[in-house]
Each structure stands twice: as structure tokens, then as C-alpha cells.
Amino acid sequence: MKNIWKNSILILVITLLFGCKGTQRLNEFDLAKNYQIKGFQHEIDASFHSINDSITELIVKINPEDLLFSKTKINNHIARYAIGYKVFEGYNNKLPLDTATIHYSLKQEKITSTKFHKIKLIAQKGKDYVVKVTLNDENRSLSSSKIYTLRKKYNSSRSYYEISAKDQQRVNFTPLQEDTFYINPLNGQQNVKVQIFSTNNTCAAKPYEVNYQYRFDGIPDTSWTTTLTTNTAFPPLKNQYYHFITDTILNDGFSVFPIPPTFPKIGSIYQANGVLGYLISKSEYSDVLSAKYPRKVFENKWLELSGNRQRARNIIKEFYSEASKANQLFTCNQPGWSTDRGMIYIIYGPPRIVYRYNDSEIWIYGEENNLFSEQFEFQRIHSNFSDNIYELKRNINYKVNYNRMINAWIDERGY
Known part of the structure; x- marks a missing residue:
């Protein structure tokens, strides 16, 4: 175990726990809390950006309004919270490949904007990983967690691309429908196939309709080939989304789903x-x-x-x-x-x-x-x-x- 100290707002204490033994496989944990939308319980939001073939940056977005600010002896109001992660090869694994917990302190201000915390984790190229991210509000002893897939199997995998919109801190978070967004490939200039698909506005088949089977309509509304360079721009879409085929041989790629300004509310x-x-x-x-x-x-x-x-x-x-x-x-x-x-x-x-x-x-x-x-x-x-x-x-x-x-x-x- 080793400790790393960093300055962020007030005090950060980072404790790295490599090889920490787990008692249960990831698939043995009850994840029902992930689906409880009650204030703090699902406000955690995270994305990934691979810096190189062994290090990936975990970017966690925090809304300070979800945290409890407690009064100190000198009449400041401080939120104390921790962000933790565990990297697994899959849901059947007990032991994480990498894990850490980072402690933060935040002083309350009149206008406290969204915070983005960047944390480096170890994930070797050649696999896709399951990452459990936890946010703990230490002032109220309340935690929330969410499980993500980190795609890092190929150079063309999702985490090797930076996607940003107006706010350059929001790397690899979902852009709004009204925003132009930009893609920056980590591995330099690259040819990709761009496809545009329409979003679905009809309900799912009912649970007892046994003749129904999920079929994805793979025919795009339009498509073209382009070269991604530094911060290649893509214009806003409404009721559509982008799909990028980054490797035609491997059929590898990713999609960008712009959300309406009213999200998550039903907006039409x-x-x-x-x-x-x-x-x-x-x-x-x-x-x-x-x-x-x-x-x-x-x-x-x-x-x-x-x-x-x-x-x-x-x-x-x-x-x-x-x-x-x-x-x-x-x-x-x-x-x-x-x-x-x-x-x-x-x-x-x-x-x-x-x-x-x-x-x-x-x-x-x-x-x-x-x-x-x-x-x-x-x-x-x-x-x-x-x-x-x-x-x-x-x-x-x-x-x-x-x-x-x-x-x-x-x-x-x-x-």
C-alpha cells in the first residue's frame, strides 16, 4: 500500500490498494441500488480516456449540490467525499486488477460549479474491462456506485478517442443535441466511416409477446468516410445519432448519442x-x-x-x-x-x-x-x-x- 498526496481544492488523500482481495465475485453483488433514483443514489457519472496502452484516465463528474456541506470550527462549510474504483476482467472475477480510493475536500461557495476529477488507473491494452466506480459522501456516510465497460481491446477501441463539446473538461461525456462536438484520436490521423442513424420513438414489445426478437436495423440514414485529425468537428443532430466504424476489418467502433437539452425528461x-x-x-x-x-x-x-x-x-x-x-x-x-x-x-x-x-x-x-x-x-x-x-x-x-x-x-x- 502506498499513499499519494495531491492538492485539489483543499486536501486530497489518495490511497492505492493494489491486489486487494475481494470476498465475492462481481456478479454476486446485488446491484439494485444502481437503479434507485433518489437524490444522491445515482448521480455518479464517469467516462474513460486511454492515455497509452497501460494507463487509462477515469474522469468522474461530481455535482456539488448532491453532497452534504458540514460546518467547521472556523465557520467554513466543507464537503468531504471519496471516489473509488475497481478494475475487473469480467463479472466472474473476485480480485480486481487495480483499485484505488481518493479522498477529496471541497469548500462551499456561492456558486459551486460541476467538478471533474481525473484519476489514472492501470488497464493493459488487449481487453475490455469492467470498472466499478464508487462515490462516497463521507459527511453523511452515504455511497453510490455504478459499473462501466472500459473498451481497450484494440487501438480502434472507444477509450482511445477524446470526445468533447463546448466544455473541454467534459471529455467523453454525452454531448447535447444542440452542440457541435469534436473527436480527437489518441493514435494520430485516422480514416473512419461515419454513419447516421435515426433514434427510435416507439415502445418495446410487451413481456409476453414471445414472437418478438430484437433486430437492429443496420442500414444508416446516410454514411461517408472521413479522416479524423486533431479535434475533427461534427455538427449537431436531432433525433439521430452518429456511429463511427474505426476499423472495418475488426468491425470495431463506437456511437455518440447526443441528448436533448430536456434530458432525461420526455421532451416531445x-x-x-x-x-x-x-x-x-x-x-x-x-x-x-x-x-x-x-x-x-x-x-x-x-x-x-x-x-x-x-x-x-x-x-x-x-x-x-x-x-x-x-x-x-x-x-x-x-x-x-x-x-x-x-x-x-x-x-x-x-x-x-x-x-x-x-x-x-x-x-x-x-x-x-x-x-x-x-x-x-x-x-x-x-x-x-x-x-x-x-x-x-x-x-x-x-x-x-x-x-x-x-x-x-x-x-x-x-x-
Whole structure:
């Protein structure tokens, strides 16, 4: 163990713990807290930038408003927090390849802007890694964690590219739809194929629709080849996203999904009508999507479901709040609300127990190993578009309980 001292704001204490022994495999930890959107619980946000073939920079974005500032003896207000990481080869591993915990202190100011902390971790080129990042608010003894995929298998992998928009500190964080963003390849000038795809604004197939199978439409709206140099610019997109093929032989690449300024809220009437599909029949949904006046059909459908305007307003507020949380958690190559996990989250709420494996994720509602609990399994779709694409294993037996949950949304809420 060795200690490294650095200056940042007030005092930083870094403790590196290489080879620290774990007691459980990563896939044996219950990750349900990752899906609890309650203030501090999911405010952690991180990205990666590989500096060379052995060192990668972990960039963690902190919103000081999520921290507790405690009064000191000299009447300052100080937030004390720690950022930790563990690098694993996969979810089946017990021992991290590299781990560290970094302690920070921050003095409260009238305007405290977003903080970006850059931490160097060890990750050799040739593999993709699983990285668990933890944020601990030491003043309130509250922690939050999130698991990320670090892509570093090839020179063309995602972490070897810097992506930035207006704020140059926001390296490899998602740009806004209204912003031009810039790509800077670490390995110098490089030819890439650029593709543009439209985003999906329709709901996922229901859990009992067993004939449905995830099919990604790989035909882009447009494509071209360009040369990436230092800070190559790409213009804003609305309702579309970029995909970059960085190695045509390996079919390696990555996507950039610009988000609207209203994110994670549902920002358009078309998306609002899209989410409605979870509560209504297929034929009704088809009519909603094809309506000439989408706002009018939105209002009429909610009045029909709720019975009166006051209940409609109450249910709409609650329903679309859940859709916003799904956006925050599950957005990938499509809005989070339109994904399989987003659908289950909106209708059933946050899972009580979550286990994640290299190729799947298990959600449990109720007690583990209880016959009366509902369990959902999501298979990971391996893709260079996103590491966050999962498909639900559908089953006809879900129909009764799903319809019961829909009836609960319509009949029991909004009073």
C-alpha cells in the first residue's frame, strides 16, 4: 500500500490498494441500488480516456449540490467525499486488477460549479474491462456506485478517442443535441466511416409477446468516410445519432448519442405518445402513432384512461416521471424508456434485487427464491454501438401479471 498526496481544492488523500482481495465475485453483488433514483443514489457519472496502452484516465463528474456541506470550527462549510474504483476482467472475477480510493475536500461557495476529477488507473491494452466506480459522501456516510465497460481491446477501441463539446473538461461525456462536438484520436490521423442513424420513438414489445426478437436495423440514414485529425468537428443532430466504424476489418467502433437539452425528461409529444404504448393495446397504439394531431390524441387518450382531467394530470406526472428515470438509466442507441429494461422499470418500478453477469442481467421483484416473486432475465446484445443494449427473455406467463400492473397504473393511481 502506498499513499499519494495531491492538492485539489483543499486536501486530497489518495490511497492505492493494489491486489486487494475481494470476498465475492462481481456478479454476486446485488446491484439494485444502481437503479434507485433518489437524490444522491445515482448521480455518479464517469467516462474513460486511454492515455497509452497501460494507463487509462477515469474522469468522474461530481455535482456539488448532491453532497452534504458540514460546518467547521472556523465557520467554513466543507464537503468531504471519496471516489473509488475497481478494475475487473469480467463479472466472474473476485480480485480486481487495480483499485484505488481518493479522498477529496471541497469548500462551499456561492456558486459551486460541476467538478471533474481525473484519476489514472492501470488497464493493459488487449481487453475490455469492467470498472466499478464508487462515490462516497463521507459527511453523511452515504455511497453510490455504478459499473462501466472500459473498451481497450484494440487501438480502434472507444477509450482511445477524446470526445468533447463546448466544455473541454467534459471529455467523453454525452454531448447535447444542440452542440457541435469534436473527436480527437489518441493514435494520430485516422480514416473512419461515419454513419447516421435515426433514434427510435416507439415502445418495446410487451413481456409476453414471445414472437418478438430484437433486430437492429443496420442500414444508416446516410454514411461517408472521413479522416479524423486533431479535434475533427461534427455538427449537431436531432433525433439521430452518429456511429463511427474505426476499423472495418475488426468491425470495431463506437456511437455518440447526443441528448436533448430536456434530458432525461420526455421532451416531445411524439415521445410522450410513444411511451403510451405500454398502457394500451396494439391497435390503439397504432392509432395514436398515426394520428394527424398528436397532442389532441394524447389528451383524449389520457382522459379515456383516467376518467377526468385531475386524475389525468396526476397519473401523467407520475407515469412520465418513471419514463424520465428510465431515460437516465437505460438510454443507449435509443431512449431509455423505449428499451426492454426501461419498459419493465416504468411498469413495475425499480427491481428489488439485481444480478449482472458478462452476458445477462437478472431482475427480481420480491424475495429471492420465492415462487411468488417475479423474475426477469435480460440478455446482453454484444454490439459496438453500445454496451447498454439488453433484450428481455419474453414469456407468455408474464401476461397475467403485466396486465395486472397496467390495471394498477390506470385504476389505482392519480387520486
